[in-house]
Amino acid sequence: MESIAYFTPEIQKRVSGFVDFLLKHGFSRPEVKNIGSLFQGMLKRHDVHVSVLGRSLGEKIAPKKTEERLHRNLRREGLWKRLIEAHGVKNRAGIREKRYCIIDLSDIQKPYAEKMEGLGRVRDGDKSNRGEPVIGNGLYWINGVMADRSEILPVYSELYGLDHEGRDHTSENTKILGIIELVHGMHSEAVYVLDRGGDRSEIITPLMVTGKRFVIRGQDQRSLVLHKDSDKKTNIKVIAQRTRACHTYKSLKKGEWFDVGIRRVYLDGTPLWLVISRRRRGGMTWYLTNVGGDRTTVMNTVMEAYGLRWRVEEYHRQIKQDYGMESLCLRKYSAIQNMSVLVMLAASFCARLPEHLVIQMLAAANLLPRKRLSDIPGYQLYMIVAAVARILETAVKRRPLPLRIRKRDYFQLSLALQGV
Numbered sequence: 001m002e003s004i005a006y007f008t009p010e011i012q013k014r015v016s017g018f019v020d021f022l023l024k025h026g027f028s029r030p031e032v033k034n035i036g037s038l039f040q041g042m043l044k045r046h047d048v049h050v051s052v053l054g055r056s057l058g059e060k061i062a063p064k065k066t067e068e069r070l071h072r073n074l075r076r077e078g079l080w081k082r083l084i085e086a087h088g089v090k091n092r093a094g095i096r097e098k099r100y101c102i103i104d105l106s107d108i109q110k111p112y113a114e115k116m117e118g119l120g121r122v123r124d125g126d127k128s129n130r131g132e133p134v135i136g137n138g139l140y141w142i143n144g145v146m147a148d149r150s151e152i153l154p155v156y157s158e159l160y161g162l163d164h165e166g167r168d169h170t171s172e173n174t175k176i177l178g179i180i181e182l183v184h185g186m187h188s189e190a191v192y193v194l195d196r197g198g199d200r201s202e203i204i205t206p207l208m209v210t211g212k213r214f215v216i217r218g219q220d221q222r223s224l225v226l227h228k229d230s231d232k233k234t235n236i237k238v239i240a241q242r243t244r245a246c247h248t249y250k251s252l253k254k255g256e257w258f259d260v261g262i263r264r265v266y267l268d269g270t271p272l273w274l275v276i277s278r279r280r281r282g283g284m285t286w287y288l289t290n291v292g293g294d295r296t297t298v299m300n301t302v303m304e305a306y307g308l309r310w311r312v313e314e315y316h317r318q319i320k321q322d323y324g325m326e327s328l329c330l331r332k333y334s335a336i337q338n339m340s341v342l343v344m345l346a347a348s349f350c351a352r353l354p355e356h357l358v359i360q361m362l363a364a365a366n367l368l369p370r371k372r373l374s375d376i377p378g379y380q381l382y383m384i385v386a387a388v389a390r391i392l393e394t395a396v397k398r399r400p401l402p403l404r405i406r407k408r409d410y411f412q413l414s415l416a417l418q419g420v
Contacts, residue, residue: 004364005394010357012395015040018090018349025086034073035083035342042346044392046385048328048339050074075332080341084156084182087345092186094153094352098146100305101155101183102193103176104312108159108326109138117333118161139336140172141325143344144179146190147311149252149304152381153351154315155183157344159328159336173202184212191215191291193305199288208270208290215289215305222288224274225266239263240276240286247296249277249303256280260299275302314379319343322385350384361387 019036023029041053054066088095107122122138144156156179162172176194183190191213198204198216207214223233245259259278264271267288275298276286291301319325323343330336353361358380362368365387 002360002364004361004391007357007361007364007391008395011388011391014349014353015043018345021090022086025089027082027086031073031076031079034070038070038074038342039345039349040392042323042342043349043388046322046324046389048324048343050330071335074330074335074338076338077334079334080158080337083338083341083345087348088155088182088186091153091155091348091352095146095155095183096187098148098153098187099189099191100147100193100308101180101187101190102145102147102309102312103179103198104143104145104195104309104316105172106141106143106316107138108141108328109136110326110328111137113137113329115331116329116336117331118159118164118336120161120163141316141340142172142175142179143312143315144183145312145315146183146187147308149308151351152311152315154344154348155179157340159340161333164333171202173200176203177206180207180212189213191301191305193309195309204288205268208267208272213289213291215287215291215302217306218274218286218288224272226263228266228269228271236274236286239265239274240284243274243276245276245278247299249300251307252304258303260303262295262299273298273302275299277303311379315347315381318379318381318385319347322382323347347381347385350388351381353384353388358384358387361391365390 015036018039019032022035023032027035037057038050038053041056042048045052045056047053050070051063051067054070055063057066059066107125109122109124110116110119113119118139119137120139121135122140124134124136124138127134139159139161142156142158142160143154146153146155158175160175165171176198180192183192192207192215194203194214194216196217196219198214199218199222204214204216218236220235220237222236224236224239225231225233226239243261243263245261247260247262249258249260250256251258257280259280261276263274265274266272270290273289273291274286275289276284278284287302287306289298289302291298293301323346325343328336328339330339359368362383367383367387
């Protein structure tokens with residue numbers, strides 16, 4: 001088995017390839033230098049403190065000067081949008097390989113922060129229940145992730161405060177639709193998966209008008225029309241309770257069995273499918289969708305799509321644990337947004353590593369299960385991030401070869417002379 005240092009040149013080459021791509025995409029040389037420094041430091045240290053990232057570079061100047069340089073460039077306005085655009089162009093092929101785009105909201109809690117721009121009152125998703133919300137001081141965090149059965153690929157990340165965004169009249173609905181337009185420009189056949197709240201008219205109506213495919217979990221307040229030539233509306237929960245569940249589906253994650261049913265409904269004159277699922281050991285949920293295919297295909301697609309939505313929840317948890325997202329300490333609003341995208345780029349870099357290289361890296365880093373390879377968890381990003389960090393830790397500057405060796409003429413013809 002290869003040692004972990006064997007993979008250092010390969011990972012460094014891939015990091016350099018990403019940085020060089022930014023230079024070709026219109027970023028200036030100072031921007032590329034500082035983005036590359038932060039990017040490499042984040043892969044190596046898993047931290048969002050600029051002081052830690054600066055020290056990890058080992059530059060031959062005072063750490064304070066390195067930190068000041070990184071802070072100065074991190075405060076560039078609009079840098080995060082350009083990075084997301086460049087990331088999409090570079091990973092266009094990977095985005096097209098995956099069918100589902102999962103969009104979800106989370107939050108970053110900062111109970112003791114006072115100087116950070118954009119802070120506001122935010123619902124704490126970790127402590128809140130449906131009936132008892134817990135409100136704290138923090139920022140909202142919206143993410144878009146492309147997913148299939150085997151892996152995920154982050155495509156969008158933004159930290160924002162509603163009060164700060166309200167100055168430019170930018171709402172949460174606008175941000176969700178912006179993610180959809182961004183992904184649609186690269187993958188026109190993507191299916192967009194949203195949780196409760198995605199069925200509000202400000203989101204679902206533009207999706208229906210433009211013909212984009214979606215799977216949205218419905219709320220109790222929604223009312224629908226059962227017949228095209230009727231104006232009578234019926235509550236979605238009542239329709240779901242009356243729908244027969246004659247199809248069975250086994251979930252991919254835990255192997256649970258669901259009884260699934262489907263019915264044609266109409267929203268503002270547009271035909272949609274209402275898919276209901278009853279967990280055999282739990283409650284009932286329902287989804288609105290306009291994906292194509294026969295009834296069985298639609299039911300399987302909806303169950304697969306919403307089953308993969310938990311990938312973005314695992315992504316949120318992994319970013320908070322591995323990169324310490326909630327320990328973010330930056331004052332400027334622009335720096336906060338730029339840092340959130342740099343974290344996404346680091347996670348995306350690890351997620352895009354080839355499968356054969358990942359297995360070899362995990363084995364060299366002693367992170368594989370000791371008994372069977374089938375024991376590798378479905379969400380491998382924790383292990384990959386740890387392996388990349390260990391590999392970059394072994395990177396050292398090699399001593400240059402002596403001048404007498406470097407100037408040696410290896411192309412001189414050398415013939416064996418025979419004495420007479």
